[in-house]
Amino acid sequence: MPPRRSDSYGFYAQLIHLCRSGKDLPRCKRVHELVLESQFSRDTFLLNLLVEMYGRCGRLDLARAVFATIPNPNCFSFNIIISACIQGNAIDEARLVFDKISQRNVVTWTTILSANAQSGNLLEAAMIFDRMPQHNVITWNSFLGGCARNQELSSAQKLFDLMPERSVISWINLLTALFRKGHLQEAIRTFLQMPEWNMVSSTLVINCCAELQHISRARKIFDRMPEADVVTWTTMIAAYGEIGNLEEAKRLFDSMPKPDTVTWTTMVTAYSHHGFMAEARALFDVMPYPNVASWNAMIHGYSHAAMADDALDLFQEMPKRDILSWNEMLGAYVHSGDIPCAELHFEKMPGHGVAAWTDLIVAYVHDGRLADAGRALERMPSRDCSTWRALLEAYARGGYIGLAEASFQRMPERNVVCWGALIYGYAVSGDRARATRAFGALSLEGFWPTITTLGSVMSAFSSAGMAKECRDYFGAMVLDFGLMPRVEHYWLVIDALVRAGDRAKAEDLALSMPFQLDNVARAILLRSSKDEKSSPRLIDSARV
Template identity: 25%
Template sequence: MAPLLLRFSSLSRPKPTWNSNHNLLITNQTLVAMESCSSMPELKQIQAQLTRTGLIFHCFPASRVLAFCALSNPPQMPHARLVFAQSPQPNTFMYNTMIRGYTRSTLPSMALLYFIALMREPVEPDARSFVFALKACEKFACVSVGEGVHSLVCKLGFEFDLVVENSLVHFYAEHGRVGCARKVFDEIPQKDIFSWTTMIDVYARSGFGFEAFRMFCLMRTSDVRPNEVTMITVLSACLQIGVLNLGKSVHAIIEKSDFNVTVNLLNALVDMYGKCCCVGSARKVFDGMETKDVFSWTSLLNAYAKSGDLELARQIFDDMPEKNAVSWSSMIAGYSQANQPDKALEMFRAMVAASVEPIDATLVSVLSSCAQTGCLDLGRWIYDHYILEKQIIVGVNLVNAFIDMYAKCGDLSTAAKLFNEMPKRNSVSWNSIITGYAIHGYGEEALSLFEQMKSEGVLPDDITFVGVLSACNHSGLVAKGRKHFEEMKTVFGIEPRVEHYACLIDLLSRVGLLEDVFELVKRMPMEPDAAGWGAILNACRIHGNVELGTCAGDKLLGLDPGDSGIYILLSNLYAGKEKWNEVKKVRRMMRERGVKKTPGFSSIEVDGKFHEFLSADKSHILSEEIYGILDVLYIQFRFKHRQ
């Protein structure tokens, strides 16, 4: 026995992470060894000693074994359950330990079973019993279980216990019950820092930035002083509100107070300034940081990317001493949102080569770039590799990105399959599939989906109506297009934007209703954009309306005098009406402005790489083979035609 005691009774060993007791005075050498236990093999040896001496049947030794099992990482709950079962009279601490342990594990339902057992025993629960039970209830989708615990809190007289009340606020916050959380908060007689910070966080996480800031202002009038966590939460609220001056006022409060200004708080400041497009202030905070982590660098990178300065963002990315998936995702998103999809895809390939696992946000940006470039093969590889092979559980946003990518790349059947298999859809899901059908000319199918969307209680937004009007446009459904345009404002209260007017202008122009187009343009609260005037000019060329076409051409040249397509359309309009002097003026204008016709080209994707070809182009490395195959195809075509 002596060697065993010697092994576990060293007072110089630090306490392991599971042990939170600091004031225990223990004289029994086996129990001293228990206090520094750090592994299951050690625990079993100590437990054997406790069993041999009979100590394991006493509450305190058993509770220490339970504490090790419940608070180790990961929790060792099967072993804890055996220890608990052999205890003749478990006390409140032991019940609480079992509830806490199962809450930390993947079996919160077992935590509630032990809580219910505690309620049925003559053992009195304490505040921690309810705190741990409510923490278990946070892991259930149904809020009613936690409401049952709340009723027991009131029944047993714990409704004025600060720790329990704070736990109730946090529980309701986790379930999105902002009103219930506020009601509990208001009933707390003496609020502490946790009470205030939790309530501010409830509002901030629920999207009520103004309410979160008002709560912070109320807190400052109380006798409770905010701490670092409070200020991080308030900065998040300022970011939601989008008012830079509020964020600056919070920054001033931080500088005037004696907060523990940690890296996390400074990172929150950099993030707030960056997302509010105040890059200079973000850089100033960053440069003043004595210690920087990967989140500091990523927040600054995001600031430059959001402001459109991708060169500096890339420089920061390259200079980062450490990169994580968020850093890569930020750079990829920057390129994707700046309409540089090729660079976004290049960055993603580099990320894969660096063996960095992408997160959902990465894949959403990459799929958007695939949709912009028509890179269907890469989009399919992402689905096969990350979803099918790795069995990643995808959220609604990622499924929406896949639907958008497949639809825009022409694979409508797969887009529809993913959409139909979604257990939960939002307005973006509907918008993506409706727009997909619309741009490929399936107008009736798109409108049918729109009706289904409304019947399922999903309210359309302005983006939905862009898809709906595009569907009418591509299918020539004039009456339905007019009807849906009018219903935007009269039924759904959505004010038409320039994009909606452009769709309707294009629809009316395609069928030659140029007088109606002219009247529509006069009634518009804003000038048509390039798409709208372009549709009018093209329709005037087709239908020979020189007067309106000239007006549209002048407007377009004012918007983009370097676009060669405008001059070509104008020239063709005048030529169709044999106005040769006007044709000469347009061509002279092109020469004087140095505008040259942009040559059209075709592209094809082979093994993930795009190849572009101009007319009579021989620059490709395989030009001879390509033209040889074209000659063969031409000969075969002529031979079959003669037969």
């Protein structure tokens, strides 16, 4: 027996609200039919709700059709159809609707401003902002959020400073802008100035601390949170995994109320990233609901451990694969040096993206099959910076520095990542002079060095035991470029000091660096004590 139909006005509004939140299109259409059959078929309020309902379902065509039947659309009607256009990525259509409106309220202005700002058209957004008769905090936040999303830090900072009033969203937008531009220390300072913290701001700053490997500070913030969601827990676990503190990562994981699949995958990745494949597999095998990303993470671990047979067993067991699964299996063959299997797997792949072609080319270079690498490069439908970077590094590792330079010259466009790959190539080949010259050329080309680029130059001097030069670049990282050294940069300086025979300074730096003394630093320190007696505190620290 069909449900009894009510003629109550609120009944239809409630039905539309229920369908809108569920995004069930067949049910939405049925409710639409019920409204049309009722005495309220031309009611502006209910038709507005139907336009909004279809917009949220991603059916702009149906939203347009309903909007066209509204007898006398009001300001809210126009606001809703503009929002529907924006949700359907029809920004130009939203602008056309906006231009036709004679009466606009602050919501109308803010909606079109937000659309332009979020799509990256900040100049248009600024012009709309200047034309607005009035602004509220939502308007300011919409513009500020667009600047943050598009990494326009300077504009975001200026807007924030000009705001007559701020909400917690304003602070989060500024934090996001700072985080995305890599200004992590400033993001932490901004967070500490916030009048109140919430889960989003705390998670953002925990990410900043994790990037800087300030894990103790991240943990203090985490522990001070009245409640943390699954994203925050997972971020903290990932931070411990990144620095290799797997015991604390696992303790946190075990104490988490309800870890989701992403959290389980994060813990598996932490183990596999540091080579603990048995622990990673044991955790993977008891994961309640592994998804494709979980399987891919496990195969990725086997790939980098050069365990192609284990990777293949898992690949064949997968209930469902995506293109990344195929790429990871290809990488497993490449890392294991099994080029024939890599070629065969490549031919079986359902599709070949940039990553697959790049892996195959790198495999050929590592195998000394330069002609095959060249032919594969020519067959490649498209290339991006990651292709050229991988090719450069492969040539450099194989000692083909001339080919690395030729590849660099062939690049259609060069960004800081490409320059970094060339510098890395020179560093790997031991050509310190060219690495230094390339670093200088990068700056002359107008690129700002990244922390990775500086690390490449440092590695060239570190491997040669040129401690002074290595420390000079370490200092420039902070003083000249405003970048915070990571633990691997401390390793390079410690290694340079050890190679130069200055074990006392190497020990002092290792024991004073703002990171936990990990296995890499311990190995460097212990290497320095093989032939000579080391100080007790060095040995004690290295064996903790």
